[in-house]
Amino acid sequence: MATRVWDYLPEYDVERDDLIDAVETVFQSGQLVLGESVRAFEAEFAAYHGARHCTGVDNGTNALKLGLQALGVGGGDEVITVSNTAAPTVVAIDGVGATPVFADVHRDTYLMDVEQVEAAITPRTRCLLPVHLYGQCVDMAPLERLAEKYDLVILEDCAQAHGARHHGRVAGSMGRAAAFSFYPTKVLGAYGDGGATITSDDVVDANLRRLRYYGMEQTYYVVRTPGHNSRLDEVQAEILRRKLTRLDAYIAGRRAVAERYERALGDTELVLPATAEGNEHVYYVYVVRHPRRDEIIEALRAYDIHLNISYPWPVHTMTGFAHLGYRPGSLPVTEELAGQIFSLPMYPSLPVEVQEKVIAALREVL
Numbered sequence: 001m002a003t004r005v006w007d008y009l010p011e012y013d014v015e016r017d018d019l020i021d022a023v024e025t026v027f028q029s030g031q032l033v034l035g036e037s038v039r040a041f042e043a044e045f046a047a048y049h050g051a052r053h054c055t056g057v058d059n060g061t062n063a064l065k066l067g068l069q070a071l072g073v074g075g076g077d078e079v080i081t082v083s084n085t086a087a088p089t090v091v092a093i094d095g096v097g098a099t100p101v102f103a104d105v106h107r108d109t110y111l112m113d114v115e116q117v118e119a120a121i122t123p124r125t126r127c128l129l130p131v132h133l134y135g136q137c138v139d140m141a142p143l144e145r146l147a148e149k150y151d152l153v154i155l156e157d158c159a160q161a162h163g164a165r166h167h168g169r170v171a172g173s174m175g176r177a178a179a180f181s182f183y184p185t186k187v188l189g190a191y192g193d194g195g196a197t198i199t200s201d202d203v204v205d206a207n208l209r210r211l212r213y214y215g216m217e218q219t220y221y222v223v224r225t226p227g228h229n230s231r232l233d234e235v236q237a238e239i240l241r242r243k244l245t246r247l248d249a250y251i252a253g254r255r256a257v258a259e260r261y262e263r264a265l266g267d268t269e270l271v272l273p274a275t276a277e278g279n280e281h282v283y284y285v286y287v288v289r290h291p292r293r294d295e296i297i298e299a300l301r302a303y304d305i306h307l308n309i310s311y312p313w314p315v316h317t318m319t320g321f322a323h324l325g326y327r328p329g330s331l332p333v334t335e336e337l338a339g340q341i342f343s344l345p346m347y348p349s350l351p352v353e354v355q356e357k358v359i360a361a362l363r364e365v366l
């Protein structure tokens with residue numbers, strides 16, 4: 001059978017009864033939209049992060065968009081983030097009418113180089129948007145100092161970092177607000193689309209709730225500005241409630257996969273993931289680096305192993321973002337990495353024999 005970087009079927013095989021029961025629970029509940037499961041999941045997800053509030057939304061991109069709007073970020077504002085991210089991070093910033101501004105990343109962790117952020121701040125900067133990429137957190141203390149000094153808000157993109165910790169603090173508890181995706185591949189994944197924005201700011205939370213519900217506080221009445229229809233689905237919320245109780249086990253499973261890769265590949269020319277000081281990595285993806293990346297991926301196809309690249313094109317080089325005016329060469333580390341990085345299979349239910357097959361094939365190819 002073909003080997004891919006991600007597969008949910010081994011997990012479904014184990015969790016099937018619980019997931020079917022989740023669906024049945026919602027179907028029997030008599031309330032299919034914004035019911036008890038969404039309310040309970042929001043309370044439980046907020047509690048996991050020590051946050052006061054959580055608003056469930058329809059996907060991670062809208063969790064970011066509504067997060068930005070709830071923080072008052074919009075047309076004319078600049079938001080500093082990275083180009084080495086999933087394009088949706090930048091789609092969301094562009095989607096609220098703000099202008100994304102990119103800092104380059106660290107060569108070893110692939111995360112935002114916070115030392116470059118201050119130089120990117122202008123009088124129009126409103127928001128810092130760190131992306132906790134691949135499963136570990138951006139260095140937050142210097143960003144928090146900049147936010148304080150220049151009166152900026154921090155919105156964390158936690159779509160790849162459920163349960164990751166940074167000097168003991170959990171991802172999502174460090175900004176004014178934080179956006180999560182529950183796309184099926186994520187560390188906490190639904191069986192379809194889902195997302196959430198968490199905050200401990202009561203005003204920001206009230207904004208979020210209104211924005212996901214057409215702009216209404218009360219049914220049939222749009223109060224301040226028109227919002228969106230961005231509700232988290234009730235069935236997905238009940239599935240997520242069940243899976244949230246297993247989040248720490250999923251993370252432990254991912255770490256066990258990462259440790260096996262480290263033991264088996266540590267002596268090769270592959271550059272394995274580096275964990276920054278103070279971080280507890282959750283390995284959303286297991287990103288390695290090699291100058292002959294394309295040859296390696298091609299050679300592995302002969303073993304029916306199909307790897308992935310997160311991400312092959314830096315966002316600022318995409319034609320869809322030409323209007324931002326970045327030229328090739330403007331973010332040298334991001335651009336160099338994009339030609340060398342690739343991802344090995346990583347999910348908690350990855351069968352050991354499949355991982356061993358990947359390791360053996362990789363060692364032969366290298």
Ligand SMILES: *Cc1c(COP(=O)(O)O)cnc(C)c1O
Pocket residue numbers: 059060061062085086088089131157159160181182183193194195
């Ligand atoms: C997945 C992801 C998103 C978008 O989430 P969706 O649920 O797919 O809309 C945003 N940012 C990052 C870093 C992501 O990995």
